[in-house]
Amino acid sequence: MMESINDKKNRWDLDKDNPDQGKVLREALRKVNDPELGLSVVDLGMIRNVELKDGRLIISMILTTPFCPFADSMMAEVKKEAEAVNNIEAVVSLIAEPWDPTMMEDQVDSDWNLS
Numbered sequence: 001m002m003e004s005i006n007d008k009k010n011r012w013d014l015d016k017d018n019p020d021q022g023k024v025l026r027e028a029l030r031k032v033n034d035p036e037l038g039l040s041v042v043d044l045g046m047i048r049n050v051e052l053k054d055g056r057l058i059i060s061m062i063l064t065t066p067f068c069p070f071a072d073s074m075m076a077e078v079k080k081e082a083e084a085v086n087n088i089e090a091v092v093s094l095i096a097e098p099w100d101p102t103m104m105e106d107q108v109d110s111d112w113n114l115s
Contacts, residue, residue, distance in 0.1 A: 014051055029081055042105065
């Protein structure tokens with residue numbers, strides 16, 4: 001089965017379970033930029049999923065390049081922003097999913113003409 005471009009957009013479990021909390025978290029995480037590209041981790045589609053599990057936010061994140069020198073600092077910033085806005089512990093994990101431009105938010109994608 002072929003994966004559609006819409007399947008690559010970042011749809012979070014948190015959006016289904018608590019849409020208001022998901023919206024607030026998205027806005028908070030838009031403050032975290034990829035230093036090399038100058039765009040937020042949300043706009044780039046790097047936050048692949050967020051779920052609330054056992055009283056913690058579980059955040060699955062990918063990188064735009066496998067050996068990104070800013071991985072640790074971006075993950076720490078995502079954790080900090082998520083915890084600040086939700087007042088609960090956040091766990092940020094890197095997952096092995098390759099990034100591509102079709103994962104970007106629609107508006108950013110069209111502005112950059114990357115897909």
